[in-house]
Amino acid sequence: MATSDTGAPTEREPLTAEQTLALIDGQRAKVDAELEVAPSRLYAAWGVAWLVGFAGLYVTAGADPLLNVSRGAAFAVFFLLLIAAMAFTAGHVARATRGLRGVSATTGAMYFWSWALSFAALPLIISSVERLGAPPAAVDLLWTTVPGLLVGVHYMMAGAMWQDRHGFGLGAWVLISTCLGALAGLPGAYLVMSLAGGGGFLLAALWSAARRRAAEGSTGCGRTL
Amino acid sequence: MTASVELDPVIHAAARLRVTTTLAALATGDRIAFPRLQKLLEMTAGNLSTHLRKLEDAGYVEITKTHQGRMPATYVALSRVGRRAYEDYVAALRALLAAGALTTAQESS
Numbered sequence: 001m002a003t004s005d006t007g008a009p010t011e012r013e014p015l016t017a018e019q020t021l022a023l024i025d026g027q028r029a030k031v032d033a034e035l036e037v038a039p040s041r042l043y044a045a046w047g048v049a050w051l052v053g054f055a056g057l058y059v060t061a062g063a064d065p066l067l068n069v070s071r072g073a074a075f076a077v078f079f080l081l082l083i084a085a086m087a088f089t090a091g092h093v094a095r096a097t098r099g100l101r102g103v104s105a106t107t108g109a110m111y112f113w114s115w116a117l118s119f120a121a122l123p124l125i126i127s128s129v130e131r132l133g134a135p136p137a138a139v140d141l142l143w144t145t146v147p148g149l150l151v152g153v154h155y156m157m158a159g160a161m162w163q164d165r166h167g168f169g170l171g172a173w174v175l176i177s178t179c180l181g182a183l184a185g186l187p188g189a190y191l192v193m194s195l196a197g198g199g200g201f202l203l204a205a206l207w208s209a210a211r212r213r214a215a216e217g218s219t220g221c222g223r224t225l
Numbered sequence: 226m227t228a229s230v231e232l233d234p235v236i237h238a239a240a241r242l243r244v245t246t247t248l249a250a251l252a253t254g255d256r257i258a259f260p261r262l263q264k265l266l267e268m269t270a271g272n273l274s275t276h277l278r279k280l281e282d283a284g285y286v287e288i289t290k291t292h293q294g295r296m297p298a299t300y301v302a303l304s305r306v307g308r309r310a311y312e313d314y315v316a317a318l319r320a321l322l323a324a325g326a327l328t329t330a331q332e333s334s
Binding site for chain 2 (some may be wrong): 015018021023024028030032034098100101102103104105
């Protein structure tokens with residue numbers, strides 16, 4: 001190892017307190033950025049999927065649809081968008097959390113399984129209602145609103161677990177949108193889910209991104225330790 | 226050493242300060258895989274191992290060796306003592322800055 005006599009900076013060379021603090025803040029900012037699950041991107045992905053997907057269902061609904069495209073195509077687009085948003089979310093979370101074990105990973109895994117199992121239970125419950133002779137309109141409304149209920153509840157749960165008030169608020173908003181959709185009935189519910197639900201996600205994405213930029217711009221290294 | 230505020234020499238080396246800062250960014254109870262830690266620090270494996278050993282000797286870091294399938298995997302976490310030492314270090318540093326001192330205590334001459 002080089003000695004300080006050479007004048008070259010070495011590990012032994014003492015940093016000033018300012019330099020040390022700058023080193024800490026720089027590394028901390030880098031680590032936080034790498035490990036962060038950025039909510040704005042996830043909200044944006046789901047916002048687009050809901051806005052476009054539900055709009056497609058709305059304009060092709062009914063006996064005299066606004067748009068003369070097959071209903072099957074609208075459903076195909078809707079499910080493809082949902083799958084794309086799901087894949088984007090999985091990829092983003094996997095990238096941010098790879099190599100991490102312990103309490104957070106266990107929490108995250110249980111949260112993931114809560115989504116997976118509740119959505120797996122959904123077709124079972126709705127098809128059981130259908131078998132009892134519920135009219136097709138009622139079954140369609142269940143298919144539209146029960147997923148909204150699950151999404152809203154999961155966002156609120158995440159807000160509670162990770163102390164994220166804005167995530168909690170978004171979940172509550174999704175729940176309200178779903179209730180409004182249920183009150184409107186079909187096909188209006190599709191429009192409500194598209195504009196209020198999808199639009200809500202997109203606004204949350206924009207707001208979250210803006211807040212983050214403001215936080216980064218204001219101090220640069222203002223993180224509390 | 227004559228400084229009124231003493232900075233923990235185990236943490237004070239720049240490389241180990243970056244290691245402890247990175248580990249302190251994890252939530253309590255979390256561990257990080259060696260390769261991911263290495264990437265976050267942009268250090269060579271040998272260099273990182275050396276610093277981790279020093280931190281482990283001081284009781285600041287806990288190293289868990291495990292297996293993923295057949296591949297051995299190493300996970301690293303700050304110990305309770307290590308987290309406290311790091312927080313004390315940062316607090317001492319801030320106190321030093323607040324007191325207007327411009328340089329930290331040098332290694333004893």
